[in-house]
Amino acid sequence: MISINIEKKIKTYQGQRILKVSGEFKSESITKIHGPSGAGKSTFLKVIAGFIQPEQGNITVNNNAWLDTVSKISLSPQKRMAGFVFQDYALFPNMTVKEHLEYATADNEWIKHLLEIGKLETLTTHKPQYLSGGQQQRLAILRALATKPQVLLMDEPFSALDPENKLALITELKLIFQELKTTVFIVSHNPQELDGIAADGAILSELYINN
Amino acid sequence: MDFNPIWLTLKLACITTLLLLVIGLPVAWWLSKGRSFFKIIIEAIVTMPLVLPPSVLGFYLLLAFSPQHGAGKWLQQTFNIQFVFSFQGLVLASVIYSMPFMLGPIKSALQQLPVSLSQASYSLGKSRWQTFIRVLLPNIKPSLLTAAVLTFAHTLGEFGVVLMIGGNIPNVTRVASIAVYDAVEQMDYHAANVYSFILFAITFVLVTGVFIFNKYQLKSPLE
Numbered sequence: 001m002i003s004i005n006i007e008k009k010i011k012t013y014q015g016q017r018i019l020k021v022s023g024e025f026k027s028e029s030i031t032k033i034h035g036p037s038g039a040g041k042s043t044f045l046k047v048i049a050g051f052i053q054p055e056q057g058n059i060t061v062n063n064n065a066w067l068d069t070v071s072k073i074s075l076s077p078q079k080r081m082a083g084f085v086f087q088d089y090a091l092f093p094n095m096t097v098k099e100h101l102e103y104a105t106a107d108n109e110w111i112k113h114l115l116e117i118g119k120l121e122t123l124t125t126h127k128p129q130y131l132s133g134g135q136q137q138r139l140a141i142l143r144a145l146a147t148k149p150q151v152l153l154m155d156e157p158f159s160a161l162d163p164e165n166k167l168a169l170i171t172e173l174k175l176i177f178q179e180l181k182t183t184v185f186i187v188s189h190n191p192q193e194l195d196g197i198a199a200d201g202a203i204l205s206e207l208y209i210n211n
Numbered sequence: 212m213d214f215n216p217i218w219l220t221l222k223l224a225c226i227t228t229l230l231l232l233v234i235g236l237p238v239a240w241w242l243s244k245g246r247s248f249f250k251i252i253i254e255a256i257v258t259m260p261l262v263l264p265p266s267v268l269g270f271y272l273l274l275a276f277s278p279q280h281g282a283g284k285w286l287q288q289t290f291n292i293q294f295v296f297s298f299q300g301l302v303l304a305s306v307i308y309s310m311p312f313m314l315g316p317i318k319s320a321l322q323q324l325p326v327s328l329s330q331a332s333y334s335l336g337k338s339r340w341q342t343f344i345r346v347l348l349p350n351i352k353p354s355l356l357t358a359a360v361l362t363f364a365h366t367l368g369e370f371g372v373v374l375m376i377g378g379n380i381p382n383v384t385r386v387a388s389i390a391v392y393d394a395v396e397q398m399d400y401h402a403a404n405v406y407s408f409i410l411f412a413i414t415f416v417l418v419t420g421v422f423i424f425n426k427y428q429l430k431s432p433l434e
Contacts, residue, residue: 046330049330049334050333051330051333078334078338081334081336082334084334086330088325090325090327093350094350103335143331147336
């Protein structure tokens with residue numbers, strides 16, 4: 001079970017406002033987060049990962065306190081090790097596909113498995129600049145999964161994928177999420193694109209963040 | 212023809228560049244992250260050699276490290292180190308004088324890297340140091356080279372500051388730029404010409420090399 005209750009001041013074109021999100025999310029559930037641009041969806045994911053500190057709140061993941069502003073607890077991003085798929089992918093330009101995964105994990109079997117899922121087995125020696133947008137996005141997802149995270153935070157993770165690749169990847173990802181017992185948060189502008197995830201009874205919830 | 216000033220200059224430039232790489236990388240990294248009043252003051256201080264007359268910097272170093280009083284006296288008595296009119300003094304002055312040339316390109320390159328690169332590395336459990344060595348540093352290589360070459364070339368061309376703190380002692384502090392001045396003073400235009408041409412040629416090759424390297428780096432890899 002993941003319990004989140006946070007308040008964070010965010011700056012928008014309309015001035016400063018407060019992002020307030022609270023909720024309980026079951027382990028191994030998938031939550032799709034949607035809402036208008038500038039509502040704070042990405043900020044919310046970054047607060048969970050520990051990149052941004054909220055003014056107030058607490059985050060508890062499977063009975064471990066990741067954040068508690070009252071007790072002044074805030075685990076570093078390195079200790080939270082939440083898998084994070086960035087909107088801009090944040091791939092390392094100096095590393096090849098395989099090096100990205102080797103940087104994250106020493107488990108070669110797992111790396112091989114991930115490469116198969118992402119259909120990147122033939123591109124292991126390529127650096128991100130030689131990959132297409134869709135391949136880069138898949139690598140970003142694989143890298144986030146390489147550490148077998150308890151919590152996976154994905155910011156617009158399927159935006160560059162064609163429908164066929166998207167469906168195939170989502171099917172594989174669902175299996176991985178079940179295998180790893182990962183709790184997933186997915187920010188998406190297009191909530192319908194995630195319908196496939198809910199199709200066979202995965203626990204799916206929605207979180208709407210508005211202004 | 213005495214080529215010692217050339218060797219001395221190259222030795223000074225090599226030592227200065229290496230020292231500044233060691234000092235400059237962590238300082239530039241620290242400066243690139245966030246803004247505080249303290250950081251602004253430190254940044255202003257390390258940038259001042261860019262605009263301050265070299266003779267002013269040399270004069271203050273001369274005062275600070277004079278063996279007659281203050282820090283200079285203490286260093287002389289405690290460690291038997293003398294910075295005034297010595298090669299060590301030239302190294303110290305060069306490190307201070309060329310610091311902005313090392314810090315500037317590295318700092319701005321680090322600032323231009325998306326913050327998500329560091330965040331991605333942290334979320335994989337990597338420390339700040341691992342992130343710096345494995346992710347940030349390899350992705351600022353062209354700027355690192357530019358910074359090192361500019362520092363080297365700038366040290367080759369120092370005059371005012373080294374003259375103030377080092378004087379003109381053959382084989383100890385007479386670097387090539389001072390040898391040029393000295394030769395002209397003595398109407399030895401041939402020597403002045405040779406020293407000047409060597410400095411000119413080295414600087415030209417270095418700067419051109421950096422431009423070629425950076426052009427190659429910036430070119431699309433698919434071309």
